[in-house]
Amino acid sequence: MSEELLINVTPQETRVATVENGMLTEIWVERVQKIGLIGTIIQGTVKRVLPGMEAAFVDIGLEKAAFLHVSDVQADIPVDENGEPQPVLISRVLKEGQKLAVQVTKDPLGTKGARVTSKLTAPSRYLVMMPYEDNIGVSARIDNEEERERLRSMVEELRGDSRAGYIIRTAAEGVELEHLKDDMDYLTKAWRGVKERCQTTKAGNVIFRDLPLVQRMMRDLNREGIERIRIDSRETFHQCVDFCEEYVPELASCLEHYPGERPIFDLHGVEDEIDKALNRKVLLKSGGYLIIDQTESMTTIDVNTGGFVGKHNLEETIFKTNLEAAQAIARQLRLRNLGGIIIIDFIDMAVLEHRRQVLRALEKALERDHARTQVNEVSQLGLVEMTRKRTRESLEQVLCSECSVCDGRGMQKTLETVGFEVSREIIRQVRQFEIDSVTVLASSEIVDWFTEERSDDLAELQDFAGVPIRLQAEQYYTREHYDVVLQ
Secondary structure (H helix, E strand, O other): EEEEEEEEEEOOOOEEEEOOOOOOHHHHEEOEHHHHHHHEEEEEEEEEEEOOOEEEEOOOOOOOOEEEEEHOOOOOOOOOOOOOEOOOOHHHOOOOEEEEEEEOOOOEEOEEEOOOOOOOEEOOOOOOEEEEOOEEEEEOOOHHHHHHHHHHHHHHHHHOOOEEEEEEEHOOOOHHHHHHHHHHHHHHHHHHHHHHHHOOOOOEEEOOOOOHHHHHHHHHOOOOEEEEEEEOOOOHHHHHHHHHHHHHHHHHHHHHEEOOOOOOHHOOHHHHHHHHOOEEEEEEOOEEEEEEEEEEOEEEEEEEEEOOOOOOHHHHHHHHHHHHHHHHHHHHHHHHHHHHEEEEEEEOOOHHHHEEEHHHHHHHHHEEEOEEEEEEEEOOOOOOEEEOOOOOOHHHHHHOOOOOOOOOOOOOOOHHHHHHHHHHHHHHHHHOOOOOOOEEEEEEHHHHHHHHHHHHHHHHHHHHHHOOOEEEOOOOOOOOOOOEEEE
């Protein structure tokens, strides 16, 4: 599978798109005013300790305090008189007002603050250093047992007496000892600097920040299948050349500056795909479609046959639609960066083997996903429950804001519903106060509904209320916004 990276850089925003076989699969957006915090180490202050939740809230200089669970607190494990490990209690390891260096593991999402840990780590191209641990882990994506053991042995040899822990990343597969040594030397030096800054940095200030988006992508990129990396900024292109020559030499030959006048995302149809990814409805080539609804608690995906009628029988039509939907769902999860709990409602299949094949097709399509996923078997209700690791905001949360008209409900009351609310409010006010007339301030569509469609009802309302009713259209009022003014 051929893979291409398109990088669009403007003074206020950087966007990176992954295109596989000509199709957009992932998009990253980093804005100058809202740079992601994942991996950033910040000097925080413990604001509240919650023994009932075994957690604490840490002020890291953001609008909302960050959440720190006891499992993410760096602390010595207590043991009893028999040497048995005991649970760590948040009230014993943290105190309110305590200064604490924490690392962001999840950006703020919706109404939730950032998630942080005091078990600090430092990433590089091939390794992640865990200064407070002593174990060596290997990426699950390296599935060759001999290669896993080779890498583990080399890291064990290189770390010597330092006893720092390491995670061997997927990119390390096949690399030689000297490359791992360079990475380890870099991390050791970087960690020494972090420790020094932890002692001097004031609360709320950054101690360590990860690389900018473009260089981070170069560092973490899976080298297999990458054909070219096109960058539309000459300055960023030269920065990437220097970075690749020093840290990722195998990618240097893939770099290409795009000098064209036509925007690079327009050239590859990326802008249109981004717009489509913000819609609820996703059309399938067969004529079927998906409906994707994202909420704070979970994401639901409904599969429908739509205009696809098939050629043989209903069960075969359903099976083919579900197979196509499985591929589309895997792509949409990556493209929209949907995370957390995901419920998929495939079209009901009577044949058990068809269910198995659709589930396997979904799992197969998810193998290229960089985020960790877990798919459960089809439930008794015919639903597929899965999770996808969520660390940053979804595409919709990055590019969109809550509708000011419907307050995020996605729906408005009908004209009739609002009109009847206005009528009831007039009657309520007339019965409560002695007045000479009533003026209703409302949107033009509500005024038109009263004067054109329901003029007879308006006349009856005036007779019932016993006072004149005047309607006044307000330009900036939304449909559900109205005021009843008494005179």
